[in-house]
Amino acid sequence: MMGEVIVSMEHISKSFPGVRALDDVSFELRSGEVMALLGENGAGKSTLMKILSGVYEKDGGTIRIMGREYENLNPKQALDAGVAIIHQELNMCKDLNVSENMFLGREHINGIVLDNAEMENTARKYLDELGVDIDPLETVGSLPVSKQQMIEIAKALSVNAKILIMDEPTSALSSREIKELFSIIQRLKSQGCGIVYISHRLEELAHITDRVTIMRDGRYITSGDFDSFTMDEIIANMVGREIKEKFPRIKCTRGKKVFEVRGLNAGRSVRDVSFSLHEGEIVGFAGLMGAGRTETTRAIFGVDKKESGTIILDDKEVRIENPMDAIRAGIVLAPEDRKKDGLCTKLTIRENVALPNLDMICGRDGVINRKKETQMCEEAIRNLSIKTPGIDIDAGSLSGGNQQKVVVGKWLARKSRVVIFDEPTRGIDVGAKVEIYHIMNRLKEQGIAVMFISSEMPEVMGIADRIIVMCDGRITGELDAETATQNEILKYATQFESRL
């Protein structure tokens, strides 16, 4: 059954200073379908959807929602027209509680007084529906990212929109939450809701997608039934070339021990963690969200306080009290949350890349050598194929995936002994993922120890040489990537689930 067209956007164009983000793009959504909107980082997917939801004003083109034409929308008008959006980045007021966030901007009132009890009950209803265990009175800032993402989803559901846009909703969710989300999507579909689904996790698409629209470099490329494309065709349309190997593994001989952590304890999420990294190998860290992997890296890097434990680098014990110590010793960390920990979004790409490497590009007098700085940044942009009009634009204006590349790029500019990647491919397109794998491989060849944290099992299994699995703050298993199976990893990753 084919639903009627509920959104049609035609010849949309949009420019930002120095970038043509959208160039004559057309897009159509029917009721009761899931439309996957696909494209590389910076292709313009988020921009197109932000125009539809009233965040940005278009420069040209027409928008029709439910048959009515709209000149320009603001977020509230879009909502009234039936469009709800879950943005790529979390948009939560951290000081407000869950229910307050869900109803922000459309509070229920009784006369002039807020009807908190009623809003809390409604919030609870939607959270229950999503199968998440969250107290509506909980302050949002104290919840983990995956829960916050579920709240965003519940918030979008609670407006009963006819058009629901999900911009990478799953990049911070655990597999159980993703399953819950998919069943909600199926239900909304059957209720005649049209859903736009943006994701770089292409393997998810088969579960829910009806049609796809593919964009590249701000232009419309093609669209059609999902079944009429093969995955390779989709990828080729996205990146404009063929990608032969999704997980390019290289062979190296395992060399001497470079780095070792013994008996590390830090808070509830890091308990008795011991492991070592050798030359010529990539060690993958698998596990569910909240398994304590990020916390482990933070403790190693000296961001969080260690209660106990020793860190040994090239057979010598090193004291790491703060990130400065770690960087000096030759340990670097590309953190998981790029907006919060990885980037100064108001500084330029140049300044971001240079920041941890100022010791290398400053003269004795502390003056920055502009030429060296430019060289360093241009090299990073080239190595990682960062899509940007120049090095002197704000890091915050890059597309999500390109921001992530800057985070990685700023650490690769210096010689290190240990490089820790925490979810380096989150929100990154297929082509860029492969580039990041190549970078890890290059480090591996150079004898640099690589610690690779990822919640996506296929990539851990495809790229790492050895897999360490964590659960509830402890290491629960270690596997050889050659022989490991998904089930085995999952078993270790959920070892303590029943006890939680």
Add this chain to the structure above:
Amino acid sequence: MYRARKTGLIKKIMRIKGMGAALTAFAGLVVIYVAFGIMNPMVFSGQNILNLLRSMSKYLLIGIGQSYVMITGNIDLSIGSVAGMSAMMTATLMTLGVNPLLAMLITMAVCLTIGFINGVLVGRFKLPPFIATLGTMFIARGAAYIVNGNRNTDNIGVVLGKDAADSFQNFFYYGKILGLFNTFWIAFVIFLVFYFFLSKTRTGRHIYAIGSNVEAAKLSGVDVVKTTVKTYLISEFCGAVVGFILCAQAGMGNMEAGNVYEMYGVAAGVIGGVSPLGGSGILLGTFAGAAVWQTLENGLNMIGAQVGIQRIVIGVMVVAAVLVSVIRNRKD
């Protein structure tokens, strides 16, 4: 699934965000008050308590205005000068024979205009609030000088007559209802109204949301400009009322009235747990903060501390209060 826990009234109150900080400030208030009382028992006298309540009212009002602005993550440096302008303007008008009520209305309109300008500069044109209100601070103080030709005013009764002047002064300062000074009642009623407004209405909710994350608020359809303007209107309203009180107290307009009050407002809020970074704090805390501030001033006076010592003690208190709240937040 989550089920609502059965909670007692006390637990429910403690779940109100900012309540912990407010109650801590009240506890601090008791400690400080008792400590001064031990050093000089006159602190406990009924007369002193009455005076304390009256003089803290000015800080409470300024604190309320400043707290509204601080909860959105902004600041209002102009509120003290607005109070001064308000005192000078009402006094000048009254010395010209204008009826007190009309004088106050005119003054209020001018003060609210300053608030509107602040709100538009910060909300609409995105000027850093520190700079925008620094500008209006000088403008308001300048206006306070100019209205009466760079002189303090004469007694407000010279043209109006003693009766009219007395009734104005009694209404705002010297009169009593139920044994407490009117000043306190005025501040208390304003406190209750704005407490309700901030904690129970949609605009109040939006004020917290903006302070917590402007971008998220905007994307949720909150009108950031309007809400910001409202906070500055409230702030300058409070400033204007303080001006009336200062005018009534002195029976004349003083060009330096309300000097550095904006900072007393910041201190009252911060001591009570209102974060200058925005998003948190409740007016009950501001109430406690204003009381702490006034008790310190009063107590130090009563034990005969020099002005210099007073300033230092007060400075230490402000930093200590913020330090405590920062450490408490880190634990959460």
